[in-house]
Amino acid sequence: MPLAPFPDARFRRTRKSAALRDLVRENTLTPGDFIWPIFLRDGEGIEEPVPSMPGVVRRSVDLVAQAAREAHALGIPAICLFPYTDPSLKTEDCAEAWNPENLSNRATRAIKAAVPEMVVMTDVALDPYNINGHDGFVVDGEVVNDATVGALVKQALSQAEAGADIIGPSDMMDGRIGAIRGALEAGGFPNVALLSYSAKYASAFYGPFRDAVGASGALKGDKKTYQMDPANSDEALRLVDRDLSEGADMVMIKPGMPYLDICRRVKDRFGAPTYAYQVSGEYAMIQGAAQNGWIDGEQAMMESLMGFKRAGCDGVLTYFAPAAARLLNG
Template sequence: MFQRPRRLRQSAGLRRLVRETHLQLDDLIYPLFVMEGENQRVEVPSMPGIYRYSLDLLLEELSTVQELGLSAIALFPLIPDSQKNNQGRESYNPNGLIPRAIRAIKQTFPDLIVITDVALDPYSDQGHDGIVDENGKILNDETVAVLVKQALVQAEAGADLVAPSDMMDGRIGAIRKALDAAEHIQTGILAYSAKYASAYYGPFRDALDSAPKFGDKKTYQMDIANSREAIKEVALDRVEGADIIMVKPALAYLDIIARIKPYTYTPIAAYNVSGEYAMIKAAAQRGWVEEKTIVLETLTSIKRAGADLILTYFAKQVAQLGIKNS
């Protein structure tokens, strides 16, 4: 019999009726940059429309975010150079920028889901995600000990999810054990399980002034050519106690999202990273693409590949477009 698939494409109503993938606000997590000071709102040069906020103005931004219907944010700190060192000591200062931000946010917006980055690169004078020895080697176990302290401070401040983004071996298990021992059994872990040594991170490092001072991150972040390794990393993080696993970046790694989907019932997050954001913004500003439609197509593709959650700098923009929850 001759088939006519176009029958179900004839109207917007029919297309909605048989649509397989639905993008909604509850799928989105909004990354935000916080910095010291007061009344400060500084645009990131390589990320048009994205800002670093002092805490007072961050709270104002979050009021708008909640009104738009977004329910989750991820916090990233811009740390002054004077507070950076190789050991990342400021990362576990209970009165540091991120713990203060968590407490203020939770006091003002108790229902907002707060996710916090666990890594040393914003706090390191070397720009690496781990402690560096005298030979330039990134030390794994010594770094994990600091990450544990950082996660505990964030949990104590009220973070809903701590998100280790460093790719050190064994850090998920160590953090889970420490959180449970400190009676933070309800604090979840969003693990950057398949984080690749990607060229798409440049604008993010611009935003936090966290580019490596030497070399690259290829001894701890994953090789861009590998996919089976992602399954291994996801399996390890699940066994160690991850509540959500992450693939980063998203667009160049849609195959990774799709490949790991059959191997886990754990929710999968994908990070629509700064370079992906910047490319769309740049093309839209030049009139080469229509921004609204390409943003929605991009995020839908990530969801279609198998992601349950998407960290995206477009989250607020999507909410302003009128996308709702079902």
């Protein structure tokens, strides 16, 4: 639509006051947009700082239940669980991944007992349990696809049995969404949702996360044979298309801020529920710069989160969830 020429058209008129800015704001951010990633560790009464992620801790299961109560009070609807597995439990067969009593499954049950309304999302990938640090089985130096998918199905079923509401396959193996969806349907879990990490890039921004789950030291080589090339955009659309056709209910782009163009393309093309993961490196950069006094941490946090909504995301996984929710709640 053609605009009136200046001075009849003055864009600054609607920026004059906070009330006017509120009236014309195109996107809004609420605590209901957040999924809060939480790191687990064994023990009791433990909150262990993650040095490369200022303000983030690994929590024992009892304190995860307490955190869920706090999140619910803030209006955060979902928590995503990531375990720091004892190195003695990491094996080549990754059997701890589907142990009914592993950290993730115990935490799921504890959260559901404490706050039944809290949505629990779990991570499906073998890297927290793999002595090689990879998301799949390693055979003769290669991360093998099809055998890994079978293991991921067992892992997903164990999480569904523990009470998970959303299962998040983050492994990037081909065919795993269809296999997991089929197993959930056959296993009596038709209402468990799949939020697929459909476009997960081989990124340098994951470093602090790998510290948090204890995968950095175990990882041999890199993950470029199964995670996406950061140069590719059209491939992301093909992957999302495939995952939706195999039964994914929601899709995710990871990392977030360097890939906002992917978020927008996915939302425009498919219209499906679309999420981004503001990953550990993104979080650590903002926190580190804020602690050095180089940026206003609160403003940068909120600006970064609004960027996801503007790019078309329905929500975001972010370590900032509690801090942002407190600000939004006033």
